Amino acid sequence: xxxxxxxxxxxxxxxxxxxxxxxxxxxxxxxxxxxxxxxxxxxxxxxxxxxxxxxxxxxxxxxxxxxxxxxxxxxxxxxxxxxxxxxxxxxxxxxxxxxxxxxxxxxxxxxxxxxxxxxxxxxxxxxxxxxxxxxxxxxxxxxxxxxxxxxxxxxxxxxxxxxx
Numbered sequence: 001x002x003x004x005x006x007x008x009x010x011x012x013x014x015x016x017x018x019x020x021x022x023x024x025x026x027x028x029x030x031x032x033x034x035x036x037x038x039x040x041x042x043x044x045x046x047x048x049x050x051x052x053x054x055x056x057x058x059x060x061x062x063x064x065x066x067x068x069x070x071x072x073x074x075x076x077x078x079x080x081x082x083x084x085x086x087x088x089x090x091x092x093x094x095x096x097x098x099x100x101x102x103x104x105x106x107x108x109x110x111x112x113x114x115x116x117x118x119x120x121x122x123x124x125x126x127x128x129x130x131x132x133x134x135x136x137x138x139x140x141x142x143x144x145x146x147x148x149x150x151x152x153x154x155x156x157x158x159x160x161x162x163x164x
Contacts, residue, residue, distance in 0.1 A: 014083050022076050026068070034065045038072075 030036045037043050057063060 010088075011084060015080060018080050018083050019076065022072075022079060026072050030065075030068065034061065036065060038069070 027037060027039060030038060057066060
């Protein structure tokens with residue numbers, strides 16, 4: 001129920017604002033180009049009397065006035081549909097989204113790095129000591145594997161010689 005009311009309220013506000021803007025623009029154009037104010041009863045009475053006196057539309061300017069008067073409602077309806085479909089919540093949040101993306105790009109462009117400031121391994125070690133320890137562990141693993149492979153190959157040779 002509340003959602004329907006809010007949609008109706010949105011429609012009313014958009015309709016009022018769009019109508020005011022559109023009619024102001026069209027009135028300005030009609031008055032400045034054809035000297036015709038479609039809010040004036042006197043101007044409409046002139047057109048009706050012209051039409052009743054079997055007046056004919058002559059010239060490009062008269063045709064454009066007629067097309068404009070017909071087009072006012074069509075373009076008003078199309079504009080109303082367009083402005084009603086806009087999500088104004090997202091439109092309102094666009095500046096904040098833009099600023100947020102700029103901040104992310106600002107800090108993202110500094111490069112990928114790892115902060116070792118809060119890394120604690122047993123006792124406090126410097127980065128150089130940590131690197132040396134890792135290198136020693138790798139050397140021990142490699143040397144253990146090599147020594148184990150060497151032992152296995154020697155035991156195979158001994159078994160082969162005893163078998164002969």
